Amino acid sequence: MFSNANAHMLLTAISISRGKTVKLDYGLYRRRFSVSQVPPIRTIRDLEGNPTFVDVDKEKAINFLKNQHQFYTKAEMEMELKDVASDFSRIVQRE
Amino acid sequence: MLQVTSVELYKESRKISIGDDNISQVMKFGLYGNFDEVAGSTGDIWVMNDDHWVVKFIYDNFPWFREFPTSTGGYSYLFLTAGEIEQMNDNLWVVTLTYDIPDTGNSGSNQDAMNTLVQDFNLGPDAGENNGEGWSDEYTQLSFNATSQLGHINTSLKVVEVNKTTEDFLPAGVGVPNIINKPGAIGASENGIEGTDIYKREFTFQITKYFSPQELKYAYVRRLYRLAGTVNLNTFFGFPQGSVLFIGASGSGTLMQNVPVTFEFAVRPNFVFSPSTTQLSDPENDDTAYMYDILADPGFDFSTGGMEIGPPGILSSNPLPVHSGWAVVDYRYIPLPDTTAKMLVQRPAFRIIHQVYEFGDFSKLKVGK
Numbered sequence: 001m002f003s004n005a006n007a008h009m010l011l012t013a014i015s016i017s018r019g020k021t022v023k024l025d026y027g028l029y030r031r032r033f034s035v036s037q038v039p040p041i042r043t044i045r046d047l048e049g050n051p052t053f054v055d056v057d058k059e060k061a062i063n064f065l066k067n068q069h070q071f072y073t074k075a076e077m078e079m080e081l082k083d084v085a086s087d088f089s090r091i092v093q094r095e
Numbered sequence: 096m097l098q099v100t101s102v103e104l105y106k107e108s109r110k111i112s113i114g115d116d117n118i119s120q121v122m123k124f125g126l127y128g129n130f131d132e133v134a135g136s137t138g139d140i141w142v143m144n145d146d147h148w149v150v151k152f153i154y155d156n157f158p159w160f161r162e163f164p165t166s167t168g169g170y171s172y173l174f175l176t177a178g179e180i181e182q183m184n185d186n187l188w189v190v191t192l193t194y195d196i197p198d199t200g201n202s203g204s205n206q207d208a209m210n211t212l213v214q215d216f217n218l219g220p221d222a223g224e225n226n227g228e229g230w231s232d233e234y235t236q237l238s239f240n241a242t243s244q245l246g247h248i249n250t251s252l253k254v255v256e257v258n259k260t261t262e263d264f265l266p267a268g269v270g271v272p273n274i275i276n277k278p279g280a281i282g283a284s285e286n287g288i289e290g291t292d293i294y295k296r297e298f299t300f301q302i303t304k305y306f307s308p309q310e311l312k313y314a315y316v317r318r319l320y321r322l323a324g325t326v327n328l329n330t331f332f333g334f335p336q337g338s339v340l341f342i343g344a345s346g347s348g349t350l351m352q353n354v355p356v357t358f359e360f361a362v363r364p365n366f367v368f369s370p371s372t373t374q375l376s377d378p379e380n381d382d383t384a385y386m387y388d389i390l391a392d393p394g395f396d397f398s399t400g401g402m403e404i405g406p407p408g409i410l411s412s413n414p415l416p417v418h419s420g421w422a423v424v425d426y427r428y429i430p431l432p433d434t435t436a437k438m439l440v441q442r443p444a445f446r447i448i449h450q451v452y453e454f455g456d457f458s459k460l461k462v463g464k
Contacts, residue, residue, distance in 0.1 A: 004236065005352050006170040008305045011234050013160045013172055023158045031162070044156055046103040047127065053102065053156055071234040074463040078332045080237060081300060082381065 002032070007069040014061050022058045026051040038064050099128040099152055108191070118163055119195035120173055126152070131185035149180060149188050161194045169352055171196070235462065239300035249290035250426060250443070252373075254279040270435030277393060280428060283441040288428055299342070299361045304462050305353040311346070318459055319344045325455030326421050331360075331464060335383035337419030338365050340452060341460070358462055363420030368392040368446070387417045395446050423449040 010032060014022050021041055024033075029040070038061050040054040065071065072080060108123035130145040159175045173194035181189045257271040273279045282289025327339040340361045348354030364376050365387040373391040380386065425448070428441035458464050 001168050003169050004303070005305060005348065005355050008234060008353055008355075009170075009172050010162070013174075015234075017159065023156055025158050025161055028158075028162045044099070044102045047101045052104060052124075053158060055156070066234065070236055072237050073234060077235060077237050077302065077463065081239070082333045 004069050007065055008071070011062065011065045011069075011071060014058060014065070017058065020058055021055045022061055023053055023055050024061075026054055029054045029056065033061065033064055099126050099156075101127045102156070103127065105189075117196050118165075118171060118173060119193060120161065120163065121191065121193050124157075124190045124192070125183075126188040126190060127186060129186065130182075130188065146180075146182070149182075149190075153178065153180070153190060157190075157192065163194075165352070167352075171352060233304070233463075235305075236303040237300065238303075239298070242297050242299070243294040244297050245292050246295045247290050247292050249281060249288045250278050251281055253277055266437055269437045272433050272435070272438065272440045278391075280426075280441050280443065283428070285430055285439050285441075288426075288441055297361060298363075299359065301357050301359050302462050303355050303357045305355055306346075307353055308348070310461075311354055311356070315461075322455040322457070322460060324452065326419055326452045327457045328454040329456065329458065329464065330383050331457045333381065333383070334362060335365055335386040337417075337421065337454070338362055338386070339457070340421055341455060341457060344460075358460060364388050365417050365420045366390055366422075367417050368395070370395075392446065394443070418448055419450065419452070421452050423451050425449055 017023075026043075029038075033056070038056050040051075040056055042055040043051045044053040044055075046052050103125040105123040105125060108121070110121040112119045126149060130149065157175070161173045163171050163173050165171050173196060175192060176195050177193040179191040181191075183189055253276050254273040255275065257273050257275065259265070259269070259271060280288045281291050322341055323343045325341055327334065327336050327341070329336055331339045340363075342359040342361055344356055344358045346354050346356030367387055367389050369389045369391050370393050371391055372389055374389040376386050376388050424446065426443040427445040427447065429444045430439050431442045432438070433440045
């Protein structure tokens with residue numbers, strides 16, 4: 001089972017990777033990402049032509065995992081809370 | 096032009112070690128290419144620089160982490176911690192890589208491992224990434240609920256209509272006991288105020304943050320216990336002080352993975368009483384100094400400024416005291432003969448505002464501010 005805790009680890013590992021792209025083992029890439037949403041920029045292949053590693057856009061990989069598991073950065077969370085809370089700011093209590 | 100034509104994993108080379116607090120995986124790869132074209136390529140001087148080229152290729156193309164299943168059904172992440180590179184001939188280099196959870200001197204959790212890697216290998220986002228913002232390594236999850244729950248009130252927001260009986264038992268000249276568009280006691284009798292139950296909207300939200308097992312010490316858990324049941328001393332995720340109640344936190348996990356801890360909060364808007372105006376908080380105004388509802392409550396002496404509750408600073412630029420959304424408003428009624436209505440009615444003589452929650456410093460929760 002790929003839990004949110006697992007996704008959080010993967011997201012963090014990708015986030016702290018250097019550069020604008022991130023290198024992934026092909027098996028991990030296919031298990032965790034959509035080829036259409038996070039397409040490989042470059043694919044390294046073995047002697048038979050099977051993919052070994054892929055290089056993907058870091059921002060797309062981060063956004064894919066964030067959307068899949070509904071993660072927020074702190075700034076996004078603050079903004080989201082403000083938006084939602086504004087609709088419920090009319091709680092009038094008088095007891 | 097030099098190029099690696101293929102990278103072959105030698106499947107028989109794979110070796111896995113699983114221990115109580117660590118996992119390691121060793122694997123060999125063959126790099127096939129025309130490496131001999133690099134050697135001697137610097138002008139007239141023969142330079143053997145294909146080794147540099149191969150190392151750079153590994154930096155640029157090999158993943159620095161791998162996914163590995165754990166006994167609990169989840170996954171752990173192993174990081175590239177050692178490598179050995181050996182040239183076999185002009186067209187083949189063999190690379191042996193070790194992926195494991197780096198020795199962090201403590202639990203060996205993934206988060207600790209990553210913290211160690213970031214520190215030791217200067218990892219992390221480049222300055223220009225994400226428009227200069229970098230990427231947050233503290234992703235959290237958020238959920239919220241908007242519900243209505245039954246609560247009891249004694250006073251209406253306002254009386255909208257009062258009708259007098261058409262029967263002739265009332266003495267001549269009898270008026271009505273309430274003022275239209277002003278608050279009124281509900282179910283007032285000589286015995287007191289009966290009030291009524293109404294549905295009130297509630298806004299709650301939950302934040303899930305992931306901690307390494309090392310961060311979840313008993314001292315931190317005790318801090319959560321002490322802060323549970325307090326309202327925010329300072330602005331918290333854009334909500335003004337006094338408006339957010341920390342209900343509690345829960346979490347459980349394993350040593351090899353980050354532990355999700357879910358914090359639960361509830362929000363009620365702060366408020367002030369006004370002698371004349373009702374004006375609800377402007378949802379578009381992000382200034383916490385103005386995030387309060389103004390509730391008309393005429394008939395009380397505002398010249399004294401009423402009472403202030405909460406710590407210093409909760410008073411905003413509004414000349415009237417801003418009260419915590421979690422304060423309880425208590426009206427004390429006394430029965431008085433109403434000369435107009437020719438009857439004994441309960442009149443609110445005092446408005447008492449109670450503080451019922453302590454204030455807590457939510458920055459100590461470590462979920463953000």
